[in-house]
Amino acid sequence: MEDRTRTYLKGRFGDYYARAQMDAPPAANRREWGHIPWSAGGTTMIRHQSLLELGDLDDFLHRTAPKHVYFSAARFTDPGATPMDQKGWQSADLIFDLDADHLPGINPETTSYADMLTACKADLQTLLAFIDDDFSFDETQVVFSGGRGYHVHVRDEGIRSLDSAARREIVDYIRAIDLNIETLIDTRSNRGTTQRILRHRGGWGRRIHKRLLELIETLQSVDDTTAVERLQSFEGIGSGRAETILTQIKTNPEAIQAGNLEAGGTGIRILVDALAQTAFEQETAPIDEPVTTDTNRLIRLPGSLHGGSGLLVTPLDREEIPSFHPLEHAIPERFRGRDIQIRVTDPGVTTFNGETFNLAEGKNTVEECLGIFLMTRGRAEKVSA
Helix, strand or coil, rough: CCHHHHHHHHHHHHHHHHHHCCCCCHHHHCCEEEEECCCCCCCCEEEEHHHHHHHHHHHHHHHCCEEEEEEEEEEEECCCCHHHHCCCEEECCCCEEEEHHCCCCCCCCCCCHHHHHHHHHHHHHHHHHHHHHHHHCEEEEEEEEEECCCEECCCCHCCCCCCHHHHHHHHHCCCCCCCCCCHHEEEECCCCCCEHHHEEHHHHHHHHHHHHHHHHHHCCCHHHHHHHHHHHHHCCHHHHHHHHHEEEEEEHHHHCCEECCCCHHHHHHHHHHHHHHHHHHHHHCCCHHHHHCCCCCCEEECECCCCCCCCCCEECCHHHHCCCHHHHCCHHHHHHHCEEEEEECCEEEEEECCEEEEEEEEEEEEEHHHHHHHHHCEEECCCCC
């Protein structure tokens, strides 16, 4: 990035912060703060600072106009101390991070930025289902990161004391790492016989059970030949087992729908195991494990600007999420309404602010918000007006 561009961006970030009123996180004075300035290279973080050292947060951001702003998930007795073990760790929020670059099936080289963000929002909804339904966390905040994804801050008092190993167990559960169907089955004795029942009132058991009920409904809606062929598509189920399972579905559907894995002989157990493996592959949330397990993690400040996009780090109410489009709704109003001249160095198609632009190399006149987006992403430089 050229000096002129860097100076321009710092000035405009400062103009934004001059009018912005930031909402500090709970216990802000017990958290470590860090920021990255608009220096050549632009990757060196200044950290190990307390809010006492920074002074008034709004004034600090206006004066310094940083490229990126962070605070710690952890609370400390002395957040400005170095090294880390001198800070006096007290507790930490539980942080989840979804990054579009790391989603399964996403190739950043061939997938557009807009499409990556759309895919990431779908995974956010999956993550929130775990947070609400499986863990019943209450005190949560959802934030568009301003860059490639979303953060979820969990601040329930009961989880703040968890160590890294306990947080890793939460990650493993959400990502279905080493999850085994046997851990989701209860063994019961009923009139001298042993029954193995899939626990389906919540968690992964409910997800697998839902797939089972949907499959039963499909099998009941088609002719027997088609139903047998559908069952044979599952590994380990041949024509004989498929016919046995179909018979049980017709004659004893209540037992199967109740999750009784003994109904239908070994065939139903094989079927449920196959459905479980599919659920484990398709219904996980691809959260970034190091972010969640790190009890000292620094995370972006909601309401700040992201120096790699010029977009707002945007806190979201749950009802806003379905209709939220980052490349429209996270554009700072401060950067709208006037045109600037830039020199495009990386030409091509760009989707931004509800429009698609095919940008040619060289000098272009664009709305400032688009110009800042391109400059912060390394696709353009500022030129004199």
